[in-house]
Amino acid sequence: xxxxxxxxxxxxxxxxxxxxxxxxxxxxxxxxxxxxxxxxxxxxxxxxxxxxxxxxxxxxxxxxxxxxxxxxxxxxxxxxxxxxxxxxxxxxxxxxxxxxxxxxxxxxxxxxxxxxxxxxxxxxxxxxxxxxxxxxxxxxxxxxxxxxxxxxxxxxxxxxxxxxxxxxxxxxxxxxxxxxxxxxxxxxxxxxxxxxxxxxxxxxxxxxxxxxxxxx
Numbered sequence: 695x696x697x698x699x700x701x702x703x704x705x706x707x708x709x710x711x712x713x714x715x716x717x718x719x720x721x722x723x724x725x726x727x728x729x730x731x732x733x734x735x736x737x738x739x740x741x742x743x744x745x746x747x748x749x750x751x752x753x754x755x756x757x758x759x760x761x762x763x764x765x766x767x768x769x770x771x772x773x774x775x776x777x778x779x780x781x782x783x784x785x786x787x788x789x790x791x792x793x794x795x796x797x798x799x800x801x802x803x804x805x806x807x808x809x810x811x812x813x814x815x816x817x818x819x820x821x822x823x824x825x826x827x828x829x830x831x832x833x834x835x836x837x838x839x840x841x842x843x844x845x846x847x848x849x850x851x852x853x854x855x856x857x858x859x860x861x862x863x864x865x866x867x868x869x870x871x872x873x874x875x876x877x878x879x880x881x882x883x884x885x886x887x888x889x890x891x892x893x894x895x896x897x898x899x900x901x902x903x904x905x906x907x908x909x910x
Contacts, residue, residue: 725849728857728861728862728863731861731862732861732862735862736899739787739896739899739900739903740899740902740903740906741903742903743791743899743900743903743904743906744903744904744906744907746791746903746904747903747904747905747906747907747908748906748907751907751908754791754795755795755796757792757795758791758792758793758794758795758796758797758798759795759796759797761792761796762792762793762796762798763796767802767803767805767806768806769789770789770792770793770803770806770807770810771806771807771809771810771813772810773786773788773789773810774786774789774806774807774810774811774814775810775811775813775814775817776814777811777814777866778810778811778814778815778818778865778866778869779813779814779815779816779817779818779821779866780814780817780818780832780866781832781835781864781866781867786807786810786811786893786896787896787900789807790803790807790896790897790900791900791904793806793807794897794900794901794904795904800897800901803897804893804894804897807893807897808889808890808893808894811865811889811893812886812887812889812890814865814866814869815865815866815868815869815886815889816869816882816883816886818865818866818869818870818873819869819870819872819873819877819879819882819886820873821870821873822836822869822870822871822872822873822874823873823874823876823879824873826870826873826874832870835867836867836870836871836874839864839867840867840871843858843863843867843868843871844871846858846863847871847872847875852877852878852881852885853885854868854871854872855868855869855872855877855881855882855885855886855888856885856888857888859885859886859887859888859889859892860888860889860891860892865889869882869886
């Protein structure tokens with residue numbers, strides 16, 4: 695089942711009035727673009743973390759230990775929840791790096807961050823479904839980015855949640871749009887589980903980048 699921009703939300707937009715031509719073009723090139731963006735994101739993340747490990751290893755280890763000693767797993771969960779639920783500007787990768795530099799258990803760290811991300815995604819979906827057009831600051835964020843990802847829902851329908859969850863699409867934005875386009879809530883819960891392998895992959899990439907400088 696495919697969704698077009700503005701169809702399920704009941705809100706008529708400029709994009710929806712222009713018809714499906716732009717969406718079709720976006721869909722044809724969008725899949726390849728997502729693959730390329732995913733590959734670029736992998737190499738950029740590896741390079742960035744490796745550079746940090748070489749340049750700021752002692753400082754980051756001290757910061758990571760201090761963060762986890764003060765906030766613990768709850769800090770990882772809450773920080774990720776804010777990022778994926780409310781577009782908070784500190785991304786989940788920050789908390790992954792803090793956990794790795796502190797030497798915390800990978801299982802505990804990934805579980806805490808994943809829980810925060812999934813719960814944040816649920817909140818973001820509900821906001822998109824019921825409250826987005828009443829919250830101006832979130833509406834502005836979504837409006838600025840929406841035209842770049844409308845094609846995803848036009849091409850994949852409800853499965854856009856799964857496709858977007860394993861791609862570089864910001865998870866908070868993806869969940870806002872899934873609510874806006876009325877993806878059934880129970881189906882959303884199932885499809886959003888595709889977020890889990892992405893969190894695990896990013897954790898592994900950050901750990902590999904950190905270890906490149908003997909970070910462990």
